[in-house]
Amino acid sequence: MSDYREVETTEHEQGREQRVATFKVTQLIWLLLGILEALIALRVVFKLIGVNAANPFASLLYNVTEIFVAPFASLIGAPAAGGMVLEISSILAMFIYLLIGWALERIVYVLFYRPRGPVSVRQTTIAEHTPQQAPPGVSQTTTTDRITTQAPTGTSQTTTTERTNTPPDSR
Incomplete structure (x- = not known):
């Protein structure tokens, strides 16, 4: 007896x-x-600990973040002691960019997100059986199609179709 099943x-x-x-x-x-918030935070830390502005990495960081911090540079003074500067305007820029990013993300979500709709699951099972009493070489194939549609509310509807195929007698 041989059995074959495919789902x-x-x-x-x-x-x-x-x-x-x-x-x-x-x-x-x-x-x-x-990434933008991390770069501006790194700029604030570098200015606060007095990193050498002539260093290539510090110079690159200052040049890249200057574009984003420039609109806020003249809003608030920056207290300084020695070579250390507390850039409050950079901290303010981080907060404002966070609000802008959050608002942009919410706008994209509200405009383009679609709630989950009904889910249609189709399961096809093909089983081939050779009956114990059947002559050699005769097999029987059963195909079952099961289609389940589930709505977001949790209700579901299942349709099952079963077909049995026996090959014609080859005498």
Whole structure:
């Protein structure tokens, strides 16, 4: 007696691709915001501990972050002692960029996110059995299609179709 069984499951959900794209865009916004916040925070720490501005790394960091800190530079004075400076304007810039990034992420989410819709799951089972009483070479194939549709509310509807195929007698 030989048995063969194959199960194939496919799932389809409307709007899934758009939800994935929205998720990726919002994650990209958070990533870019995190990089900008880290660079400005590093600038604040470098200025606070008095890092040599002639150092190539410090110079690069100051030049890159200057573009983002410049609009806030003249809002608040920067207390200084010796070579150390507390750039309150940079801290203010970090806070404002955080608010802008959060608002941008929320706008993308609200405009493009689609709630989860009904999920359609199709499961096809193919089973081939050779009955014990059947002559050699005669087999029976049973194919079962089960389609389940599940709504977001938790309700589901299942449709099952079963077909049995026995090859014609080859005498």
